[in-house]
Amino acid sequence: MYIIIVGSGRVGSELARFLADAGHNVVVVDKDAASFKNLGADFNGVTVSGDGFDVDLLKEAGIEQADAFCTVTDNDNANIMSGQVAKKIFHIPKVIARVNNKQYTHIYQELGIDIVNSATVLASLIKDKLVSSSQRKE
Amino acid sequence: MYIVIVGGGKVGFYLAKELAESHHTVSLVEKDSATCGEIAKDLNNVLLINGDGCNTRFLDDAGIGRADVVAAVTGSDEVNLMVCQLAKQSSKVKRTVARVNDPKNSHTFNEIGVDVAVDSTSIIAKIIEEEVSLEDLVTLMTFKRGKLALVRVDLSNESPCVDRQVMDIKLPRASVLVSIIRGEDVLIPRGETILQAKDDIIALTAIENEQDLLDVLIGKVPKR
Numbered sequence: 001m002y003i004i005i006v007g008s009g010r011v012g013s014e015l016a017r018f019l020a021d022a023g024h025n026v027v028v029v030d031k032d033a034a035s036f037k038n039l040g041a042d043f044n045g046v047t048v049s050g051d052g053f054d055v056d057l058l059k060e061a062g063i064e065q066a067d068a069f070c071t072v073t074d075n076d077n078a079n080i081m082s083g084q085v086a087k088k089i090f091h092i093p094k095v096i097a098r099v100n101n102k103q104y105t106h107i108y109q110e111l112g113i114d115i116v117n118s119a120t121v122l123a124s125l126i127k128d129k130l131v132s133s134s135q136r137k138e
Numbered sequence: 139m140y141i142v143i144v145g146g147g148k149v150g151f152y153l154a155k156e157l158a159e160s161h162h163t164v165s166l167v168e169k170d171s172a173t174c175g176e177i178a179k180d181l182n183n184v185l186l187i188n189g190d191g192c193n194t195r196f197l198d199d200a201g202i203g204r205a206d207v208v209a210a211v212t213g214s215d216e217v218n219l220m221v222c223q224l225a226k227q228s229s230k231v232k233r234t235v236a237r238v239n240d241p242k243n244s245h246t247f248n249e250i251g252v253d254v255a256v257d258s259t260s261i262i263a264k265i266i267e268e269e270v271s272l273e274d275l276v277t278l279m280t281f282k283r284g285k286l287a288l289v290r291v292d293l294s295n296e297s298p299c300v301d302r303q304v305m306d307i308k309l310p311r312a313s314v315l316v317s318i319i320r321g322e323d324v325l326i327p328r329g330e331t332i333l334q335a336k337d338d339i340i341a342l343t344a345i346e347n348e349q350d351l352l353d354v355l356i357g358k359v360p361k362r
Contacts, residue, residue: 053216054242077192077216080223084250103194110227 002066004029006052006082007073011098011118013038015072020045027061030073052082055089068094076101083113139163142205142231144191144221145212146173149237149258151181153211158183165200167191192220194228202229211237215247222252275352278340288316288342291355295335298357305329310350313343 001024005016008030016039020026026045030036033049050057052071063069069086071079076099083097096114099105108115139162143150146168154166158181165185168174174188189196191210202208208231210221215238222234238244238257247255264277279288293300299307304315304327318325319338325331333339343351 051240053246054240055246056242075216077214077220081216081219081246081250084219085246089246089249107223107227111223 001025001068002062003027003068003070004058004061004063004066004086006030006069006071006079007098008032008035008038008047009072009074010038011072012070013040015070016045017043027066029057029061052078053085055085058085058090063090063092066090066092068092068096070096070098072098074098074100076104080104080108080111080113083108084111087111087113139206140201140204141165142167142197142200142202142208142225144197144208144210145218145237146170146177146186147211147213149211150209151177153209154184155181167196167200192217192224194224197221197224197229202231205229205231207231207233207235209235209237213239215239215243219243219247219250219252223250226251274356275348277348280345285345286342287345287348288340289348289351291339291341291352293333293335293337293339293355296357297333297335297355299333299355300335302333303329304331304333307333307354309341309354310343310347313341313347313351316340316342 003019003024004027005012006029008028012028016026016028020043027048028039028045029048029050029052031051036047048057048061052073069092071082073079079097079099083095086092087095096116097108099108099115099117102117105115105117141157141162141164143154143164144167146166150166154164158164165187166177167187167189168177169190171188174186178186185200187196187200191197202225208222208225210218212218218236222236225231225234233253235254235256236247236252238247238255239259241257241260244255244257274291276290277287278290280286315327317340318327320334339355341351
């Protein structure tokens with residue numbers, strides 16, 4: 001798959017590495033070029049610095065041939081805007097956005113964007129771990 | 139009208155001030171408490187809310203539920219878009235207006251569903267360009283996303299229209315003379331009105347006919 005990832009922080013860089021290692025074509029977009037160092041020296045994907053909702057920049061990043069678009073910065077407003085640009089202007093079939101503030105969940109959903117709330121995911125993973133370890137004890 | 143403004147910078151502040159003076163009910167949402175303090179000193183007929191305009195709680199405090207219009211005028215395009223979408227989706231506000239800071243995002247805003255996107259950077263750049271270029275035709279305003287323009291043309295002594303009646307001037311299609319500024323007077327052009335040198339003509343024209351209109355009024359093709 002050809003995948004565009006917006007955000008090269010902890011979440012974005014980790015995701016980019018996973019996907020690149022799995023053999024996908026990955027392009028990472030981040031406002032701050034310095035953040036590309038998070039990807040590590042052996043990252044074999046492409047990096048583009050600029051706003052994740054800049055239409056010209058996304059074209060440069062090859063969005064017109066992308067199969068999926070993930071926007072995972074720590075800024076919900078930027079994620080919503082990037083996600084909508086991908087969905088409504090470029091009609092990318094799979095758009096996934098990270099949402100940090102639960103309040104926005106329903107807005108993303110109404111816009112037809114798949115969401116992942118990092119806090120909820122992390123909390124439920126930890127809960128599952130707790131529950132399964134306590135079950136083991138019993 | 140009940141108007142909610144998000145962003146208390148220079149644009150938001152003056153907008154709130156102007157609208158309140160025109161007897162609209164205005165509430166202003168600004169994130170920064172120090173900025174709010176400054177605004178509070180100058181504006182006392184505006185409901186001022188200190189909070190993030192992307193948070194529905196503060197929008198509710200600002201009375202968004204009964205707002206006729208929401209104007210998002212912060213310096214951040216993603217915030218402005220978000221505010222308009224919250225207003226549209228959560229509160230069913232009829233009309234949303236967003237300031238576009240980066241002209242690149244103008245198309246995106248129109249596409250994604252902000253009712254009116256005001257591209258402040260392009261507008262200012264255009265005005266300054268016109269002031270700098272000193273051409274005979276000055277675009278005062280554009281409508282319909284730039285398809286229609288209100289322009290001002292200053293007639294010189296050499297203009298072929300001088301000393302002629304308006305009815306004898308063959309204007310290009312989709313162009314109309316709106317008014318004539320002669321010294322301190324504003325005249326409404328009629329068929330029998332005679333144009334004079336030094337008249338400032340205000341005309342409404344389709345953008346593609348701007349050049350034709352200029353040719354008719356000035357009688358020469360300016361160098362571009």
